[in-house]
Amino acid sequence: MTVRIPxxxxxxxxxxxxxxxxxxIGGSGDPIVLLHGFPQTHLMWRHVASDLARDYTVIVPDLRGYGESDKPEARGAETYAKRTMAADVVALARALGFEQFALAGHDRGALVAFRAGLDHPGAVTRLxxxxTPPTVDMWEVxxxxxxxxAFHLYLMAQPPGLPERMIAASADEFFGHFLDTWIGDVDAIPAEVRAEYLRASREAVPSIVADFRASAGIDLEHDRADRRAGRxxxxxxxxxxxxxxxxxxxDAAALWRTWTPDLDHRTTRAGHFMAEEAPAEIVAALRDLLTRRPI
Known part of the structure; x- marks a missing residue:
């Protein structure tokens, strides 16, 4: 890792x-954990984390299977289930001395954060x-x-073998495609950060595919079970x-209201990589969330 959050x-x-x-880890005060998306690492939060660290303890991990975090071989669906990855986040916060924390996630990190909110309501104070919508809704819309x-969702949902070989054969082109086509402001991801994203993704093809494959299987099962139970x-x-x-x-706001009675739903004109393209907007949304009274 050659680029870090100052x-x-x-x-x-x-x-x-x-x-x-x-x-x-930076700052001091009440904790907030920030989870990155695909095909990125914790660095996507560099602007937002630096601002929030003026008032909060900000914890910015690489997810299991990404960046410089461990990348266990997927020996079963549970290895990269969002339930497992959410438990990682709770354990991380506890290891740092925090039994409760606010949590924010982008893209894949949003799926982990959503699962943490359902599975660990005593630990997560705000989301x-x-x-990214919940897994079950993502497939339905x-x-x-x-x-x-979302062709990549279907590709990486296939059984182990072919997706990994196809992506590894042209990893920089594959991951670079999303960095190029999902962005609104091409200057938001400088060359050294882009290179870090590509390197990290290139070195994590099996675990990234396993993460996505879980979302077409075990994650979907967990979301469906929670929806049936009215959680x-x-x-x-x-x-x-x-x-x-x-x-x-x-109706995106209506979709989200089926999952929460206490919702602030916003749309942005930024591209998908909004924490890098419009960091002030994302900081404002998070600061509003962190000071909002529950209904």
């Missing part, structure tokens, strides 16, 4: 069994979820030709997303 300390923290996560925007997020939730409802033909 002023943050870096630690490898054991979260259970042989698994350790790489985490950047910020950025540009994708349909027809519009689903082509909902019991904390204040802020959602910031591109206007996917208009693009794919669904």
């Amino acid at each position: 002023g943050f300390d870096y630690r490898r923290i054991a979260v259970g069994g042989p698994i350790a996560l790489n985490a950047a 910020g979820l950025f540009d 994708l349909h027809g030709a519009d689903a082509a925007v 909902r997020l019991a904390v204040p939730v802020t959602v910031v997303q591109q206007d996917w409802g208009s693009v794919l033909g669904f």
Whole structure:
């Protein structure tokens, strides 16, 4: 890792069994954990984390299977289930002395954060979820030709072997495709950060595919079970997303209200990489969330 968040300390923290996560830690005060998306690492939060660290303890890990965190071989669906990855996050916070914490996630990190909010309501005090609906809803709103925007979900849902070989054969082109096509402001990801994202992704193809494969299997099962049981997020939730409802033909705010009674739903004109493209907007949303009274 050649690029770091300035002023943050870096630690490898054991979260259970042989698994350790790489985490950047800065600031002081009440804790907030920030979880990155695909095809990125914790560095995507560099601007937001630096601002929040003026008033909060900010914990920014690489997810299991990404960046400099451990990448266990997927010996079963549970290895990269969002339930497992959410438990990593709770263990990480506890290892740092925090039994309760606010949590925000982007893209894949949003799926982990969502699962943590459902599975660990006593630990997670507030949730910020950025540009990814819950797994069960994600699959349901994708349909027809519009689903082509998410071709990678279908590719990595295939059985082990072919997806890994195909992606590894042209890793920089594959991961670079998303960095190039999902961004609104091409200057938001400088060359050295882009190079770090590509290096980290190139070195993590099997674990990244396993993460996505879980979302077409065990994660979907967990979400469906929770929906049948009527489980909902019991904390204040802020959602910031591109206007996917208009693009794919669904009411995004109504979708989220089925999961939480305490919702602040916002759309952004930024591209998918909003924490890098519009950090002031994301900081404002998170600061509002962190000071919002539960209903």
